[in-house]
Amino acid sequence: xxxxxGTAARTPSEGxxxxxxxxxxLCAPAALVMVLVAGWPVLYSLLLxxxxxxxxxxxxxAWVGLDNYATVLTSPFWWQAFGLTLLVTAxxxxxxxxLGMAVAVAMYRTVVGRGLVRTVVLIPYGIVTVAAAYGWxxxxxxxxxxxxxxxxxxxAPLTEHWPAVGIIILAxxxxxxxxxxxxxxxxxxxxxEDTLKAAAMDGATAWQRFTMVTLPLMKPxxxxxxxxxxxxxxxxxxxxxxxTNGAQQTSSVSVIAYHNLIGGLNLGVGSTMSVLIFLTVAxxxxxxxxxxxTAAPGRDPEGRR
Amino acid sequence: MTTGRNRARWSAVNALVLLxxxxxxxxxAALSFKTPATISDGAFWPRRWTLxxxxxxFANDDFVRxxxxxxxxxxxxxxxxxxxxxxxxxxxxxxxxPGKSLVLGVSLLIAMFPQISLVTPLFQIExxxxxxxxxxxxxxxxxxxxxxxxxxxxxxxxxxxxxxxxKAAKMDGATPFQAFRLVIAPLAMPGxxxxxxxxxxxxxxxxxxxxxxxSSDAARTxxxxxxxxxxxxxxxxxxxxxxxxxxxxxxxxxVFVLLFQRRIVSGLTSGAVKG
Amino acid sequence: xxxxxxxxxxxxxxxxxxxxxxxxxxxxxxEFVILVGPSGCGKSTTLNMIAGLxxxxxxxxxxxxTRVNExxxxxxxxxxxxxxxxxxxxxxxxxxxGFPLRLAGMDRARAAGKIEETARILDxxxxxxxxxxxxxxxxxxxxxxxxxxxRDPRAFLMDEPLSNLDAKLRVQMRTTISRLQKRLGTTTxxxxxxxxxxxxxxxxxxxxxKGRVQQVGPPDELYRxxxxxxxxxxxxxxxxxxxxxxxxxxxxxxxxxxxxxxxxMRNALQRRRGVPRxxxxxxxxxxxxxxxxxxxxxxAEPCSFTGQVEILESLGAEKLAYxxxxxxxxxxSEHLADAFQGRESWSGDQLVARLxxxxxxxxxxxxxxxxxxxxxxxxxxxxxxxxxxxx
Numbered sequence: 001x002x003x004x005x006g007t008a009a010r011t012p013s014e015g016x017x018x019x020x021x022x023x024x025x026l027c028a029p030a031a032l033v034m035v036l037v038a039g040w041p042v043l044y045s046l047l048l049x050x051x052x053x054x055x056x057x058x059x060x061x062a063w064v065g066l067d068n069y070a071t072v073l074t075s076p077f078w079w080q081a082f083g084l085t086l087l088v089t090a091x092x093x094x095x096x097x098x099l100g101m102a103v104a105v106a107m108y109r110t111v112v113g114r115g116l117v118r119t120v121v122l123i124p125y126g127i128v129t130v131a132a133a134y135g136w137x138x139x140x141x142x143x144x145x146x147x148x149x150x151x152x153x154x155x156a157p158l159t160e161h162w163p164a165v166g167i168i169i170l171a172x173x174x175x176x177x178x179x180x181x182x183x184x185x186x187x188x189x190x191x192x193e194d195t196l197k198a199a200a201m202d203g204a205t206a207w208q209r210f211t212m213v214t215l216p217l218m219k220p221x222x223x224x225x226x227x228x229x230x231x232x233x234x235x236x237x238x239x240x241x242x243x244t245n246g247a248q249q250t251s252s253v254s255v256i257a258y259h260n261l262i263g264g265l266n267l268g269v270g271s272t273m274s275v276l277i278f279l280t281v282a283x284x285x286x287x288x289x290x291x292x293x294t295a296a297p298g299r300d301p302e303g304r305r
Numbered sequence: 306m307t308t309g310r311n312r313a314r315w316s317a318v319n320a321l322v323l324l325x326x327x328x329x330x331x332x333x334a335a336l337s338f339k340t341p342a343t344i345s346d347g348a349f350w351p352r353r354w355t356l357x358x359x360x361x362x363f364a365n366d367d368f369v370r371x372x373x374x375x376x377x378x379x380x381x382x383x384x385x386x387x388x389x390x391x392x393x394x395x396x397x398x399x400x401x402x403p404g405k406s407l408v409l410g411v412s413l414l415i416a417m418f419p420q421i422s423l424v425t426p427l428f429q430i431e432x433x434x435x436x437x438x439x440x441x442x443x444x445x446x447x448x449x450x451x452x453x454x455x456x457x458x459x460x461x462x463x464x465x466x467x468x469x470x471x472k473a474a475k476m477d478g479a480t481p482f483q484a485f486r487l488v489i490a491p492l493a494m495p496g497x498x499x500x501x502x503x504x505x506x507x508x509x510x511x512x513x514x515x516x517x518x519x520s521s522d523a524a525r526t527x528x529x530x531x532x533x534x535x536x537x538x539x540x541x542x543x544x545x546x547x548x549x550x551x552x553x554x555x556x557x558x559x560v561f562v563l564l565f566q567r568r569i570v571s572g573l574t575s576g577a578v579k580g
Numbered sequence: 581x582x583x584x585x586x587x588x589x590x591x592x593x594x595x596x597x598x599x600x601x602x603x604x605x606x607x608x609x610x611e612f613v614i615l616v617g618p619s620g621c622g623k624s625t626t627l628n629m630i631a632g633l634x635x636x637x638x639x640x641x642x643x644x645x646t647r648v649n650e651x652x653x654x655x656x657x658x659x660x661x662x663x664x665x666x667x668x669x670x671x672x673x674x675x676x677x678g679f680p681l682r683l684a685g686m687d688r689a690r691a692a693g694k695i696e697e698t699a700r701i702l703d704x705x706x707x708x709x710x711x712x713x714x715x716x717x718x719x720x721x722x723x724x725x726x727x728x729x730x731r732d733p734r735a736f737l738m739d740e741p742l743s744n745l746d747a748k749l750r751v752q753m754r755t756t757i758s759r760l761q762k763r764l765g766t767t768t769x770x771x772x773x774x775x776x777x778x779x780x781x782x783x784x785x786x787x788x789x790k791g792r793v794q795q796v797g798p799p800d801e802l803y804r805x806x807x808x809x810x811x812x813x814x815x816x817x818x819x820x821x822x823x824x825x826x827x828x829x830x831x832x833x834x835x836x837x838x839x840x841x842x843x844x845m846r847n848a849l850q851r852r853r854g855v856p857r858x859x860x861x862x863x864x865x866x867x868x869x870x871x872x873x874x875x876x877x878x879x880a881e882p883c884s885f886t887g888q889v890e891i892l893e894s895l896g897a898e899k900l901a902y903x904x905x906x907x908x909x910x911x912x913s914e915h916l917a918d919a920f921q922g923r924e925s926w927s928g929d930q931l932v933a934r935l936x937x938x939x940x941x942x943x944x945x946x947x948x949x950x951x952x953x954x955x956x957x958x959x960x961x962x963x964x965x966x967x968x969x970x971x
Contacts, residue, residue, distance in 0.1 A: 019401060019402060020400075020401075020402040020403065021402075022400060022402075023396040023401070023404075023405065024396075026395060026400075027392070027396050027397070027404070027405075029389045029393070030389045030390060030392065030408070030412070030456060031393075031411070033445075034412065034415055034449060035411075037423075037427075037445050037448070038415050038418065038449050041427050041430060042422065044426040044429070045426040048425065048429065103325075106319065106322055107322075110315045110318065110319055111311065111315050112312055112316050112319060113316070113319050116319075116323070117322050117323065118566065119566045120322070120326045121322060121326050122562045122563065122566060122569065123326045123330055123559055123562070123563075124329075124330075125573075126506070126558045126559040126561070127330065127558070128510050128512075128528050128554050129510055129528075130512045130528040130551075131333065131528070131551030131552075131554055131555045132329065132333075132551075134531070134547050134548065134551050135330070135333040135551065136329070138332075138333075138547075138548065143345040143346075143347055144336075144344060144345045144347060144544060145347065146349040148347070174329060177325075178326070179573065182573050185574070227417075232417075234419065235419040235421060237420075237421065237512070237513050238512045238513070241516075241532070254419060254421040254513070257421045257424075257425065261428060267429055270425040271426065273421075273425075274419075274424070274425045274426070277422055278419060278422040281417060281418070281422075285417055467664060467666065469664050470666050470668060472631075472660075472662070473668075473727075474668075474679075475632075475652070475654055476631060476633075476653050476737075477679050477727065478654040478680050479683050480654065483683060488668055491670045492670060
């Protein structure tokens with residue numbers, strides 16, 4: 001009946017103005033923290049990226065315009081890391097989607113031991129990434145590892161480019177598939193059981209029901225999960241740091257930026273990379289939201305009740 | 306419908322899922338119980354069991370200090386994020402005010418934000434402010450990255466509270482504060498607890514900020530401490546110690562996650578899926 | 581106990597939408613008034629304004645003569661039963677019912693006695709230590725009622741309290757509420773969208789549509805003397821039949837035959853000016869009778885017509901016959917088209933008759949029906965005003 005509690009206020013009543021003020025006050029601390037600790041550093045890194053600023057040579061600080069960008073964008077190491085990041089992101093997200101969907105369906109449809117499965121599947125999510133990464137590292141270390149033990153003698157997968165990349169992807173996929181599966185399972189729950197029954201009555205096979213009813217209805221959930229995971233995978237750092245520390249050309253953009261900062265103490269170039277990474281992430285998010293119409297999760301502007 | 310074949314098939318599928326989740330963890334656990342002599346024998350299970358690795362790491366001041374840092378910094382960050390985030394989430398779930406979607410948009414942006422983009426400028430800023438290698442120096446970015454999660458998760462929880470109850474309380478004679486304290490707060494608590502667990506996991510799991518914004522064990526958290534075990538430690542071979550330390554920082558979280566399984570699932574998925 | 585008076589009370593939302601237009605209504609002390617209408621008609625908004633849960637944007641609300649527009653809900657001493665029951669899920673039934681007493685600071689012993697007494701009235705004694713989650717729908721509803729009556733408020737407000745119950749329980753609770761209200765004698769304002777509930781429960785009905793009151797009066801009066809097309813169509817089930825008709829040579833031409841204007845109609849029409857020739861004819865399903873069971877009783881000469889029984893619904897106590905009439909005899913009029921727009925499945929040559937179950941009629945029969953021409957209502961097609969009733 002009161003569904004028209006509109007949001008656009010031309011002449012706000014006293015109550016409505018009080019509500020606005022309260023809303024602002026309540027959001028102010030959160031906004032302040034986010035702006036100070038995220039907004040300001042982003043701006044600051046923009047400034048730093050326009051400077052020659054190497055902590056080893058503090059005297060040589062100077063404004064250099066876009067020189068740092070030229071340096072980074074012509075560096076084969078940067079492009080190598082960029083390509084690797086894209087590769088790891090794309091492959092692991094695709095694998096996670098397929099595996100996660102399978103796990104989600106298994107959790108959702110299973111008739112035996114449902115509670116156990118739903119609980120245990122959370123373990124990889126709960127594990128500290130670094131801890132899991134060490135597990136993988138030792139599993140593939142010749143002599144020590146049970147997985148390395150299955151390989152022909154003399155193989156050291158972490159010291160070769162492609163096997164190392166494979167292990168990085170494996171570590172990423174293992175850790176985040178449960179998260180993906182949970183998001184997808186929530187999406188599965190959005191598909192009305194009656195609709196599936198109706199499809200079955202209409203003569204659809206199980207596979208047809210999945211592809212023609214379940215998947216389309218889950219699309220918003222899938223896109224949101226993909227967006228989440230794509231952006232998350234793009235910042236891959238912990239696994240690579242532990243597994244190879246960027247050796248065998250397995251640096252991601254985050255790893256190479258880290259090494260420029262902490263190893264090289266080169267603030268200018270490090271900041272430039274930060275800005276470039278940020279721009280890439282923004283671009284990916286933009287493509288998702290505009291291109292696929294992914295609803296930003298949790299956004300519900302009319303959500304008054 | 307549940308035929309025998311069906312059951313067998315599901316049991317097989319479930320077994321696969323269980324193996325998937327458990328084997329890598331079991332491996333780290335097994336590694337942590339191996340003696341230095343057998344650690345590189347390549348076997349999955351230890352031939353000889355020992356607790357020496359655990360004794361070793363708890364005798365290691367750096368690691369204990371790292372644990373203290375992790376717990377302290379994690380708890381403080383979580384508390385701050387929850388306090389600040391609850392206010393914002395309430396406003397977003399319940400009040401109409403312009404700028405609401407901006408707050409949501411900004412927090413989404415930060416949730417998606419590559420941490421490395423903050424590391425470089427924060428490194429410089431914190432050195433200037435004297436926050437580098439201190440607890441507040443890590444608490445600040447942790448709060449920032451826990452906040453979006455807090456705001457999203459809590460506002461979805463808040464939206465699910467039947468707000469008719471607030472009206473009912475008013476009609477029953479409650480002042481606004483009584484309505485909050487006696488009716489709304491008890492209903493909001495489960496959501497707050499769940500969110501706090503999720504936020505704590507985010508802080509506990511961090512590695513990048515911890516290795517970048519610290520230079521000693523004054524503030525370095527446990528995951529970062531572990532990575533410094535390698536090579537430059539008093540242990541002859543760090544593998545066993547690292548495995549034991551990995552177990553120590555993992556087990557409490559896993560226990561938490563398993564205890565609060567249902568709530569965590571709803572928390573993780575609440576903000577992400579909209580029909 | 582209290583008298584509730586609304587004087588030109590209106591609600592306009594900030595976006596310019598007016599949910600309630602200057603509503604005048606006085607609910608007498610101890611009276612049971614029903615606000616009824618389709619969803620979006622403003623009835624719940626009105627109730628919320630009386631409760632104080634929504635601001636009044638114009639006019640004045642008085643309880644016992646005192647203006648309360650600005651008084652907080654808790655200070656109005658009014659209890660409310662919500663559609664969702666709004667039971668506190670973390671409290672037991674005892675705590676739920678006792679909540680208003682606890683807020684009022686009543687001492688424990690007295691409060692406990694009151695709770696027990698309330699539970700006895702509502703047959704909740706065995707459930708006092710349960711949580712709402714472990715109650716059935718009907719039990720929850722009674723707890724919600726209990727929370728309202730426990731503190732003897734000046735008035736009860738009920739917002740569709742029965743709409744979440746199944747049909748059988750709803751009928752049961754209807755009588756329970758009716759009995760309770762009579763026993764307590766507390767002023768009650770009750771909102772529903774269900775016309776049966778409205779007809780059976782209240783002393784008076786306030787029928788609303790699009791934020792305006794259409795008619796106020798005892799249910800029977802709204803049924804027999806509807807002021808306009810909306811009231812006529814809303815009250816009664818099955819709804820009144822509406823047919824196009826035309827005044828020709830002192831009689832009405834329509835698909836149910838040529839109806840000579842009775843004295844009552846003639847007088848009523850003469851008192852109005854500019855009565856159009858083409859009108860909407862309204863006649864209730866229960867006005868028709870099967871002549872084989874005896875005629876109709878009325879002052880005027882009965883009229884009759886025949887139609888084919890398309891569908892026959894036997895409800896035990898009555899039979900509903902859906903007739904298809906001779907389409908050629910129907911009045912076709914551009915002029916009337918507007919008045920009929922939006923009326924579901926209206927084609928001008930169909931109607932429903934409520935017949936005595938003794939009638940031997942069968943589906944497919946060609947059936948003759950008789951009716952008293954005085955049972956006919958005539959409505960102006962543009963304004964919807966009932967021309968056969970005095971304004």
